[in-house]
Amino acid sequence: MTFDLKEALNVAVSKIEGWLESFAAMVPNMIVAAITFSLFFLLARYSKKFTARLFQKFSNKSALNTLATTIFQFLILAGGLIVVLNILELEKTVTSLLAGAGIIGLALGFAFQDIASNFMSGVAMAIRQPIKVGDIVETNDFMGEVEKIDLRVTTVRTFQGIHVLIPNKEVFQNPLMNYTKTPERRIDLSVGVSYADDLEKVKEVAEKAIRELPFLLPDREVNLFYREFGDSSINFQIMFWIQYPGQTGYLKATSDSIMAIKKAFDNNDITIPFPIRTLDFGIKGGEKLSDMKVNIINKELITS
Known part of the structure; x- marks a missing residue:
């Protein structure tokens, strides 16, 4: 069996020409997809102030409002990505991404269950609001003034001047004494x-x-x-x-x-x-x- 160099070159050239034709056919869709994603990105960026004002009308909990605003921005970007993939005629890719996201989310849930638990406890604390900044509290063998509450940890400054970062899960699940509310x-x-x-x-x-x-x-x-x-x-x-x-x-x-x-x-x-x-x-x-x-x-x- 002899190797035909000319035939091999012809096959390679035809493949390249096919790719170039496909790329040329996709250029209009790519331009539209780029413009579409840019619009979604700008929409997500400039909707931050609007959504923040909107959520403030229904809730005065800053941590919860920040979380809701972030989730809303993420949903806008995710929706833009799905639209872009459909414009590029990559519907199968969308299905694969959703399936992969589910598997990755499950794996991350097991790997970072403590972080997720602290996060959910922070959300619950933002809704129920058992403590506020400035309250004098005692929890997990620490007593002091609450200086900061975010979605992962609560910062307590003891009367000796030491800042203690307590995971929200520990604050939410363990006994908590709020001296300011009494x-x-x-x-x-x-x-x-x-x-x-x-x-x-x-x-x-x-x-x-x-x-x-x-x-x-x-x-x-x-x-x-x-x-x-x-x-x-x-x-x-x-x-x-x-x-x-x-x-x-x-x-x-x-x-x-x-x-x-x-x-x-x-x-x-x-x-x-x-x-x-x-x-x-x-x-x-x-x-x-x-x-x-x-x-x-x-x-x-x-x-x-």
């Missing part, structure tokens, strides 16, 4: 008094000291309950309500309350005892050290 807070103070003090007098003095504080809510009661017989004191808990003034104000109110009770107890000879330990050297108990017979044991007996 305008009233209760302060619980645990105090101990000496066994020698009159408990009725202690109760009267402590409650009076708390009622004289300026930040106390006047329509709330001051409650004092004795709780236990401690090792060195009789312990009680005094509870009262204040208007929540922020965390710094809350700590100051607690501090002022402790100082007020201590001052009132000092003025009324009420003792807050320190821990007391009694050493009993008797085997049966109750025997003083001075009454015990001290036996001096020979050192040789100890070492033997």
Whole structure:
């Protein structure tokens, strides 16, 4: 079998001519497709302000509005791509792209399920809005002021000045305490008094000291309950309500309350005892050290 160079060249030339003819036939469609996609691109770009204003009429949640605007732009571009492929007579390509997008989306869903979970939690938080920027919250063992909420993480600035980025999934699924949404807070103070003090007098003095504080809510009661017989004191808990003034104000109110009770107890000879330990050297108990017979044991007996 001999190789015919001339015939091979003719085949190659005919193939190239066929491609050129096909390309020439597609040029008008390509120009139309390029113009069409450019129009869709400009439409998506300039529709951002319009859609943002439109969504703001129905929702005041900025994160959710941004998400909706982005999705709307993506849908415009996706629609433009489908139209362009149809102009280029690539209908089969559209079907293949949609099938491939489904498979890729499924694979990405498994690969980035944590990101997707945080994203969906961010969307749910934007809709339900359990917290807002400026709220004082406690979640996932962190307490501070909410500085930023986006669709993936929530930024909390602790009272020590540390910025903590908490995934939205953790904020949404775990217990969350929002102190700002609760305008009233209760302060619980645990105090101990000496066994020698009159408990009725202690109760009267402590409650009076708390009622004289300026930040106390006047329509709330001051409650004092004795709780236990401690090792060195009789312990009680005094509870009262204040208007929540922020965390710094809350700590100051607690501090002022402790100082007020201590001052009132000092003025009324009420003792807050320190821990007391009694050493009993008797085997049966109750025997003083001075009454015990001290036996001096020979050192040789100890070492033997």
